[in-house]
Amino acid sequence: GQNIDQPTEMTATEGAIVQINCTYQTSGFNGLFWYQQHAGEAPTFLSYNVLDGLEEKGRFSSFLSRSKGYSYLLLKELQMKDSASYLCAPMDSNYQLIWGAGTKLIIKP
Amino acid sequence: GAVVSQHPSWVICKSGTSVKIECRSLDFQATTMFWYRQFPKQSLMLMATSNEGSKATYEQGVEKDKFLINHASLTLSTLTVTSAHPEDSSFYICSARDGGRPGDRGPSETQYFGPGTRLLVL
Secondary structure (H helix, E strand, C coil): CEHHHHHHHHEEEEECCCCEEEECCCCCCCCCCCCEECCCCCCEEEECCCCCEEEEEEEEEEEECCCCCEEEECCCCCCCCCCCEEEEECCCCCCCCCCCCEEEEEECC | CCCCEEEEEEEEECCCCCCCEEECCCCCCCCCCEEEEEECCCEEEEEEEEEECCCCCCCCCCCCCEEEEEEEEECCEEECCCCHHHHCCCCEEEEHHHHHHHCCCCCCCCCCCCCCCEEEEC
């Protein structure tokens, strides 16, 4: 079967760094996406990894290890507006995104 | 860039009526659009994949006669919830897959989401 494992909820402090881990199992693999979803809103695209390694984009970075079925999203210099759910979505062999429930990140002042 | 709009953003209707939701890609052409449903605190659930000019592909358990999808152009897909019932109340979100353009956009497989439509069936 296909599944995604992410922590349900994490709490971090404004200005700090947080790493959200994701492990996945899919039928085939065509890359992995990270999306941000604020409460009551639709997801917005953050990053895409298809090769092993770290992709940096401003305050956000995403890492992928295909052999381990593992990815993480690293958020630096946390701001209150970063409070949201973060969705790890691998793409299977049919180019379908597999969605989990995501990680709810709570930022405290 | 990669903007997707959805209309309406809110719908309240009586049980038994039909509701149409529009999804438009505003600054790119989308050969493929996706329709999702999301219940509170749950993951996105893919309902169907819509390809321009052809019939939609529905996920298992989704009634194609109840959720009618039309993708008549490269920028517009519609979802019609027919004979809506209270259990159809949910957050409906569309996404469009961008063919891939230069810049800081994602790869061609990236799905860009509309803002969603909240449906409440009384």
